[in-house]
Amino acid sequence: MSSNVDAHAAHGSHADPHALHDDSHYIKVWGILVVLFAISFAGPFLGIRIITLMTAFGIAVVKAYLVAKNFMHLDIEKKFVVQLLVVCLGLLFLFFLGVSPDVMKHWGWNWRNDSAKNANIPEHILHEGGAEGAPEGAAPAEGAAPAEGAAPAAEGAK
Amino acid sequence: MVKPIATTRSATGVPTGRLAVWWVIASEIVIFGGLLASYVMHRLGHPEWATYAAHTNPWAGGLNTLVLLTSSLTAVLAHNAAERGNGKRAANLLMLTCVGALTFLVVKSFEWYHEISEGFTITANGFWSFYYCAAGLHGIHVIAGAIIMLFVAADARKNKELQRVELIGIYWHFVDLVWIFLFPLLYIAK
Numbered sequence: 001m002s003s004n005v006d007a008h009a010a011h012g013s014h015a016d017p018h019a020l021h022d023d024s025h026y027i028k029v030w031g032i033l034v035v036l037f038a039i040s041f042a043g044p045f046l047g048i049r050i051i052t053l054m055t056a057f058g059i060a061v062v063k064a065y066l067v068a069k070n071f072m073h074l075d076i077e078k079k080f081v082v083q084l085l086v087v088c089l090g091l092l093f094l095f096f097l098g099v100s101p102d103v104m105k106h107w108g109w110n111w112r113n114d115s116a117k118n119a120n121i122p123e124h125i126l127h128e129g130g131a132e133g134a135p136e137g138a139a140p141a142e143g144a145a146p147a148e149g150a151a152p153a154a155e156g157a158k
Numbered sequence: 159m160v161k162p163i164a165t166t167r168s169a170t171g172v173p174t175g176r177l178a179v180w181w182v183i184a185s186e187i188v189i190f191g192g193l194l195a196s197y198v199m200h201r202l203g204h205p206e207w208a209t210y211a212a213h214t215n216p217w218a219g220g221l222n223t224l225v226l227l228t229s230s231l232t233a234v235l236a237h238n239a240a241e242r243g244n245g246k247r248a249a250n251l252l253m254l255t256c257v258g259a260l261t262f263l264v265v266k267s268f269e270w271y272h273e274i275s276e277g278f279t280i281t282a283n284g285f286w287s288f289y290y291c292a293a294g295l296h297g298i299h300v301i302a303g304a305i306i307m308l309f310v311a312a313d314a315r316k317n318k319e320l321q322r323v324e325l326i327g328i329y330w331h332f333v334d335l336v337w338i339f340l341f342p343l344l345y346i347a348k
Contacts, residue, residue: 008233030227041346077172088187088188096195
């Protein structure tokens, strides 16, 4: 091994360069990734929504794991790095938990968001049950007759 | 040769350059993750966005996925070559990765040209705003990665600073990872 490689090992590369694989290993992983991609691409052609979602997002997670483990070498990286990334993902999850109820729902016990509910909704969706899943007593959509016992909407749309 | 302190100091056991890249990626997780999480919650709150998503081109998105997966392969092969002290091979493989980046951007340009000419602009509605923001932010990362890679490849060809091949590789794999999630979100879920 040349002195340049020794310097490389000392200053930049993984502690155990032998933990890296031969090129054939990476080509094999790439082959698996391409097959997984083909499955996720073909999923929607079956026309079954649940299969589309499973093949699209389930496979995306598997692909991400394969890339992180094999290409980014997280399997041989110091634990500190993995912990750092996991903390960031955890914070992201907290963000989602905290914000998603306000964004995903357009009404609550004491508030409603008419502008979000009516924004860009095509006519056929508006008439085919845009209010589907509304909680009992929720404020009705603009123009609809209020349900009996409906709670008064909070002042001003959110 | 005496190395500058930034490449030799290490409190965590991780070489400083690589640690810096991991911190960049940690912050990128929050940036891209925040954007994608916001997209997901809006998408779930607005089922009508499926009708807008139907206008994205899965063939172009699929081709770009293949391109990025392949460029990730060439990036990791470049790292492997650098690890074995073969700077010239590492440089050549990094240049191939740059070709992948260029191909990705060309496909994206054609895709955007057609979408914009059909009236699907960034101000058309919430879906298209997210679409252009997410894909545009990702595209900026592709451009930045390709430019940095050109500099790293130039050094690697002279067998200098070979550790940087791994560093730009880690960044590039992250760019690939982001696309792995963007592809189903923007092109498949309709």
